[in-house]
Amino acid sequence: METNQDRPTASPGLGRYTIDPGGSAVTFRTRHVFGLLPVSGSFAIRSGTVDIAEPLDGSSVRVEIDTASFSTGSRQRDTVVRSPRFLDADRHPLITFTADRLDGTTVPGTLTVCGIARPLSLSIEESASSAGAFTAVATARVDRTAFGVTASRGMAGRHLDMTVRVRCIRS
Numbered sequence: 001m002e003t004n005q006d007r008p009t010a011s012p013g014l015g016r017y018t019i020d021p022g023g024s025a026v027t028f029r030t031r032h033v034f035g036l037l038p039v040s041g042s043f044a045i046r047s048g049t050v051d052i053a054e055p056l057d058g059s060s061v062r063v064e065i066d067t068a069s070f071s072t073g074s075r076q077r078d079t080v081v082r083s084p085r086f087l088d089a090d091r092h093p094l095i096t097f098t099a100d101r102l103d104g105t106t107v108p109g110t111l112t113v114c115g116i117a118r119p120l121s122l123s124i125e126e127s128a129s130s131a132g133a134f135t136a137v138a139t140a141r142v143d144r145t146a147f148g149v150t151a152s153r154g155m156a157g158r159h160l161d162m163t164v165r166v167r168c169i170r171s
Contacts, residue, residue: 144159
């Protein structure tokens with residue numbers, strides 16, 4: 001028998017939520033070889049929190065993404081992208097996203113990659129809440145060259161279409 005606690009609700013309750021790394025990921029799509037071949041892959045979310053406040057624009061988000069988790073299924077490509085030529089995962093082990101407000105279906109914040117911080121807005125595509133938890137899916141387009149990741153122009157795609165899927169549990 002379904003109870004009110006089991007039913008999805010429109011928005012999460014107020015409070016702090018911890019992002020569940022096992023139920024969350026960042027996936028991406030791009031193109032390489034002069035835009036001819038599609039590439040998709042993922043990053044693992046290491047940790048994060050979401051603070052839901054009233055009013056909603058007082059909410060905040062903090063996410064840490066493990067740079068070394070970059071994976072496309074091609075060992076050679078993944079090793080090169082993690083190297084100093086691209087993401088330099090040894091020197092920059094984290095990619096971070098922080099936001100100090102939510103604007104309805106948009107999360108305007110700051111993405112930091114390779115030590116370079118740039119504004120980035122996530123568009124919330126889906127969300128569902130239940131007692132003590134919520135899930136959300138957001139998308140954004142990232143220009144890797146804005147973060148100093150400029151190797152292999154023409155061969156490696158400049159833009160990555162990112163999808164962030166998070167499962168958040170009340171702390």
